[in-house]
Amino acid sequence: MxxxxxxxxxxxxxxxxxxxxxxxxxxxxxxxxxxxxxxxxxxxxxxxxxxxxxxxxxxxxxxxxxxxxxxxxxxxxxxxxxxxxxxxxxxxxxxxxxxxxxxxxxxxxxxxxxxxxxxxxxxxxxxxxxxxxxxxxxxxxxxxxxxxxxxxxxxxxxxxxxxxxxxxSAKLPGEVELLRRSAELAEAGIQAALSELRAGVTERELGARVAATMAAGGGEPRFVVVATGERSALADAPLTGRRVEAGDIVRFDVGCVLDGYWSDVGRTAVLGEPDATLARRYAAVLDGEEQQLRNIAPGLGGAELFEIAVAAVEAGGITPYRRHHCGHGIGLDIYETPGVGPASRDVLREGMTVNVETPYYELGWGGIMVEDTVVVTTEGCEWLTASPRDLRVVEP
Missing domain, CATH: 3.40.350.10 (Creatinase/prolidase N-terminal domain)
Known part of the structure; x- marks a missing residue:
């Protein structure tokens, strides 16, 4: 050399x-x-x-x-x-x-x-x-x-x-560890922002905390969505100076790159106790994701995994639940094989890393999501994300 x-x-x-x-x-x-x-x-x-x-x-x-x-x-x-x-x-x-x-x-x-x-x-x-x-x-x-x-x-x-x-398509052990660490950085960024969530804080201030935390851990922040109130229904909304108010939904969708490997994590919080509609809808999307996680296994088709998610969310009361996908592979690209959508022909294999997600967006009301990364194993899947997935209730 x-x-x-x-x-x-x-x-x-x-x-x-x-x-x-x-x-x-x-x-x-x-x-x-x-x-x-x-x-x-x-x-x-x-x-x-x-x-x-x-x-x-x-x-x-x-x-x-x-x-x-x-x-x-x-x-x-x-x-x-x-x-x-x-x-x-x-x-x-x-x-x-x-x-x-x-x-x-x-x-x-x-x-x-x-x-x-x-x-x-x-x-x-x-x-x-x-x-x-x-x-x-x-x-x-x-x-x-x-x-x-x-x-x-x-x-x-x-x-x-x-x-x-x-x-x-199937990740090496070293790749899995980088994806795990990248996801940890995204989760740490969300947790750091949640620690500062209060009435009057702006989306930009929360987003800055997310990005700084990911960067401090060695990640390169690539997207930071912190959408609040009715703006939480805007899927990929840029950060603004909007100030959080009591009762607001706060939706996080963030990711960074670590040595080339992407993270993509979604969480939802509310400032104050959630009303009945928010609680019911979040329970539905969370169950949709959980049903995906319970069914992931080698041999399952991406289209089948999508249908499992849709059926569970609709059973929870969001009807119709319309989505173009409910997940995607992740690695050196943020969207990789396998696709988790209605037309996907991909089949899960051991070692594939998959993001599963069940977002819901209603203009004029708000948006909610939960998104996690797993690696497919012989017995199902292993989680690469670890933070709580429940609706995070923050005291105003």
Whole structure:
């Protein structure tokens, strides 16, 4: 491995090695010699490198080339030193675009003066040629066309996303622990806000407490919904200066990212004793979630799990209960396989991580929700969230 002068090198973690090993095993099952993948989550899974700029800007600027015994990464010139500092050999990073680094005198990888390719396609073509990629190459769309044009003797076809999807769907133990910790940070943020919930506090103040708590624990806050009163019916409402009043519903839907792994936790509170309508409706959505949790097991379909949730909520008196989904897989993306919706064809397997949720929104009244993360086990599921799921009643 080539060290990056002036920057400490972090060796690849055991989890990064395990992810790459699993991906290569799935490649072998698919009779693939090489895989060409893009997208923040797939590139991270394959290479161990997470680009902050690519995650924020979403420009699709990174591509990983995965062979059974080799790994190349193509990306913006600005990302090169960070990727190498994370453990990627410098001669396996092919940069594109222009960025300027000053370097100390002496032997260095040459970040300051290296010629850069104008665009990603040129960088990928160079990596394909220099890697010696051959045999059966799986890629998608434009990347497949580029690989076929660059390596005319190779067998290039689609299916790269099926391979990465199969590898990522069941989580490794290290992934489960990161998802658990990410969920813990989200729950800690909600609990910190609840400790400050009182008449007169604003949504922004509560949201700031949520975000600060997640960040202090090492998470990157990604969404913080703290919607109060009638605004709690607005599904993904931004924080405002609205002040909480006695009797208000306070709905939390928050998540962060920890080492690339997402959390997504929902809780509901009320300032003062709930009226009969709120109590009855919350009992219905809570039972809907609990029935999902009792029935989760390998072999259950995502559509079946959705119907279980809907039937339980309607039995509790919210009729009709209309939802496009009642859960989703979660991991390096916030929405992953399996889907929990009426048209889902996904089937639960051991090791899948699933968010189950049963929100209810009524404009002019308010919104309530409870959302938790579990991992599917041979006997059902194991909880990754741990905070109380009942309607949190806070004294005004």
């Amino acid at each position: 080539t060290a990056l002068t002036g920057v400490p090198v972090t060796r690849p973690t055991a989890l990064a090695d395990a992810r790459l090993a699993r991906l290569r095993a799935v490649m072998a099952d698919a009779d693939a010699d090489w895989l060409v993948v893009s997208g923040v989550a797939d590139v991270l899974y394959a290479s161990g490198y997470r680009s902050v700029s690519d995650a924020v800007i979403g420009r699709g600027g990174l591509v990983a080339l995965v062979g059974q015994d080799d790994l190349w990464l193509c990306g913006p010139a600005a990302d090169g030193p960070a990727a190498v500092a994370g453990g990627l050999p410098a001669d396996r990073y092919v940069g594109w675009g222009r960025f300027f680094f000053d370097e100390p005198e002496g032997p260095t990888p040459g970040w300051a003066h290296a010629e850069r390719y104008a665009g990603l396609s040129e960088a990928v073509a160079d990596a394909l040629q220099r890697s010696g990629a051959r045999g059966r190459i799986l890629a998608e769309a434009d990347l497949g066309e580029l690989a076929a044009a660059t390596l005319p003797t190779a067998s290039v076809s689609g299916g790269a996303r099926r391979v990465t999807g199969a590898a990522r």
